[in-house]
Amino acid sequence: MEVYNPTSFEADIGSCPKEWESGPITLDMIDRIICHYVPSNEKGKITMNKLEQLYEGKAKKVFSTEDPDVVIVSYKDDATAFDGLKKGTITGKGAINNQMTNFLMQQLEKAGVPTHFVEELSERETAVKKVSIVPLEVIVRNVSAGSFAKHYGVEEGIVFDAPTIEFSYKNDDLHDPLINDYHAVALHLATWEEIDQIKKYAFQVNDFLKAELLACGVTLVDFKLEFGKTADGTIVLADEISPDTCRFWDAKTGEKLDKDRFRRDLGNVEGAYQEMSKRLMGK
Numbered sequence: 001m002e003v004y005n006p007t008s009f010e011a012d013i014g015s016c017p018k019e020w021e022s023g024p025i026t027l028d029m030i031d032r033i034i035c036h037y038v039p040s041n042e043k044g045k046i047t048m049n050k051l052e053q054l055y056e057g058k059a060k061k062v063f064s065t066e067d068p069d070v071v072i073v074s075y076k077d078d079a080t081a082f083d084g085l086k087k088g089t090i091t092g093k094g095a096i097n098n099q100m101t102n103f104l105m106q107q108l109e110k111a112g113v114p115t116h117f118v119e120e121l122s123e124r125e126t127a128v129k130k131v132s133i134v135p136l137e138v139i140v141r142n143v144s145a146g147s148f149a150k151h152y153g154v155e156e157g158i159v160f161d162a163p164t165i166e167f168s169y170k171n172d173d174l175h176d177p178l179i180n181d182y183h184a185v186a187l188h189l190a191t192w193e194e195i196d197q198i199k200k201y202a203f204q205v206n207d208f209l210k211a212e213l214l215a216c217g218v219t220l221v222d223f224k225l226e227f228g229k230t231a232d233g234t235i236v237l238a239d240e241i242s243p244d245t246c247r248f249w250d251a252k253t254g255e256k257l258d259k260d261r262f263r264r265d266l267g268n269v270e271g272a273y274q275e276m277s278k279r280l281m282g283k
């Protein structure tokens with residue numbers, strides 16, 4: 001292991017404050033040394049530590065880090081449905097959802113959809129950009145199912161000519177009611193520009209995911225996205241993309257490979273998550 005030596009460090013980067021040679025080692029000194037010596041793809045693994053828990057949701061915890069612009073998301077195996085009325089555990093879900101989300105977000109980023117992803121730190125933990133979440137659940141549907149089938153009195157499985165989009169107002173006290181874009185703007189949940197950008201990204205995500213899943217023998221029925229705003233106001237894809245937040249049906253048999261197995265007590269819940277992990281990521 002390379003031992004820190006102020007003189008060689010000075011020679012390498014051309015600056016070493018005088019006080020470094022006598023004073024105590026400070027976090028700033030450690031940061032500068034890490035910045036200089038650690039390759040950028042390894043940085044998060046060394047510098048990212050969970051400091052304070054900022055938030056605990058139904059499926060994830062969020063922690064602050066030394067970097068004010070980065071937080072760590074930790075995925076849990078806990079599952080809820082029907083507004084938290086049904087509770088359970090899906091063993092291994094946290095690790096699968098974390099890795100599947102990161103796998104997909106990295107590809108989406110390359111396809112032109114900015115995301116909050118920074119770096120996967122472990123099986124169930126990821127460093128992400130700190131954002132303020134736009135309080136809208138953005139739901140895209142390709143096939144009728146779930147609340148769409150219920151609200152409009154149709155069977156599940158009708159393939160739409162074109163995808164639909166809808167928003168729910170993320171508000172637990174109000175039970176996430178459906179909301180249209182005019183209402184969202186009236187309530188200052190987002191501006192028209194932000195909503196237009198969000199819709200564009202949501203359909204881009206749909207195009208990408210639909211094709212990716214079809215190649216694995218899976219029909220993308222519908223899914224829910226959340227977006228966030230970074231400190232400079234940029235809209236980025238946040239939250240997760242996983243069997244918790246999407247409906248995946250086997251393209252041949254129609255077998256459900258998502259959280260509906262938990263919601264509807266269909267059995268083999270863990271098996272469905274594992275099957276999706278294998279089909280998409282080969283593990």
Ligand code: TMP
Pocket residue numbers: 139145146147148222223224244245246247
């Ligand atoms: P819905 O048919 O129940 O409205 O669900 C549409 C999609 O949104 C489905 O893929 C599951 C996902 N979803 C969530 O991710 N979180 C939620 O709280 C709900 C109700 C749905």
